Amino acid sequence: MTPTRRAVLAASVGGVAGLAVLGGTVRRRTRRAVPPTVPGDGDTRIGFVGDVMLGRNVNDRWSGTGSSESQAGGDSASGADPAGVWGSTLPSLRALDGLFLNLECCLSTRGERRPNRTYYFRADPEWAVPALDTAGTAYASLANNHLLDYGPTALLDTVDHLSEADIANAGAGADRAAATEPTVATVGDLDIGVVAFTDQSRSYGAGTDAPGTAWTSLDSRDPETRAVVGDALRQVRERDPDLVVASLHWGPNWEVRPSGTQRRFARWLIDAGVDVVHGHSAHVIQGIEVYRGRPIVYDIGDYVDDYVIKPDLHNDRSVRVELAIEDGRLERLCVAPVEIVDERVDRATGDAAAWVRDRVRTLSEEFGTTVERDGRGLSIPLAAD
Known part of the structure; x- marks a missing residue:
């Protein structure tokens, strides 16, 4: 008899609990299907992008509050244009069954700046929420180092605005329990469980009774990380999702390769029942690894x-990664090059697209990943013939 997905996840997370007493060293692995499957025989396409920062100049331009000069190039200076931020990528976003992203700003017009910060990112929800909805956003990760830029009021406003718009979110909340609680995003006929964590800005971490983010070290050798993440995965298991995604805002900026700690943690997650590792934070593209038939996107760069x-x-160059379920x-990842131009994201063409393809191929092949040319983009097979 074929085991149910609930049983497989239960065994996987149970294995994590057992491994904790062994210092995180994987001495046994739960058998997981390769290639991974989901219930039914349908086709689904899920998009993943990195940091979406809708504050500062982006907010001024597309909210309609900026100057005519900042809105030059055919955009109306008299009112908001939420769809404009997606530029020429919008048709591709709308063709997806759902989009997953990291929201690198709070959505609020309230709150006070947190002291001693260099950068502050906040977007007006009046245009930003419609923009996210227009792009078909199914999930927004909040576990990052900017959700608390304008204090707890703005953080909680962000959670409320997304929830009211039926955009699943995780990684920040009113306290530690809420911040680390997973969510489930519905994409087509699939229920996708998501856990979200960050190792950036420890001071932004939620407390027992204080709003903040889901901060932890993201090191599989750390007992506290194993306990916190293992608990989140147990909560996901209880919801019986069709797929599990781990969205991670991690590692230092401007590094083009993940650290050994990141690689160990990503594989530990997949051994524990995760199907897709969605990494972001470095602001640059890193390589893609396929481990046990499941993709690890170490860092996907910035989308806008x-x-x-x-x-x-x-x-200013990155990718949109699309998980093709057939x-x-x-079945495979489709990698589409994109480019940020004047506070919007456009399809990369010519030399920019070639540079992105070369960077993704070079960095991914270091993991032994098969990378194939597919039109302007690339294709990474997940399922062996």
Whole structure:
């Protein structure tokens, strides 16, 4: 008899609890199906992008509050244009069954700046929530180092605005329990469980009775991390999802390769029942690894922002990764190059697209990942023939 997904996840997370007393060293692994499958035989396409920062100049331009000069190039200066932030990628976003992203700002017009910070990111929910909805956002990760920029009021406003718009979210909340609680996003006919954590800005971490983010070290050798993340995975198991995603805001900025700690933790997650590792934070593309038939996207770069461009790193260039589920099987990742131009995201073409393809291929092949050309983008097979 084929085991149910609930039984497989239960065994996986139970294995995590047992491994904790062994210092996190994996001495046995729960058998998991390769290639991974979901119930039914349908086709689904799920998009993953990195940091979406809708504050500062992005907010001024697309909320309609900026100057006519900042809205030049055919955009109306008289009112908000929420869809404009997605530029020429909007048709591709709308073709997805759902989009997963990291929301690198709070959504609020309230709150006070937290002292001693260099950057503060906040967007007006009046345009930002419709923008997220227009793109088909199914899930927004809040476990990052900017959700508390304007204090607990703005953080809680963000959770409320997303929830009211039926956009699943995780990674921040009114206290530690709420911040680490997983969520379930509905994408087509699938229920996708999501856990979200960050190792950035420890001072932003939620307390027993204080709002904040789901901060932890993200090191599989750390007993506290294993306990906190293991508990979140047990909560996901209880909801019986069709897939499990771990959304992680982790690691230092501007690093093009993940650390050994990140690689160990990502594999530990998959051994524990996670199907997709969705990494972000570095502001640059890192490689993609396929482990036990499941993708580890170590860092997907920034999808839209107003950040200063580092010419040697091209942090204005990144990707949208689309998980293609065909006949109920996790078949492949489709990697679409994109480019940030004037506070919007556009499809990358020409030299920019070639640079992105080369960067993804070079960094991913270091993990032994098979990378194939697919039109302007790339394809990474997950299922062996």
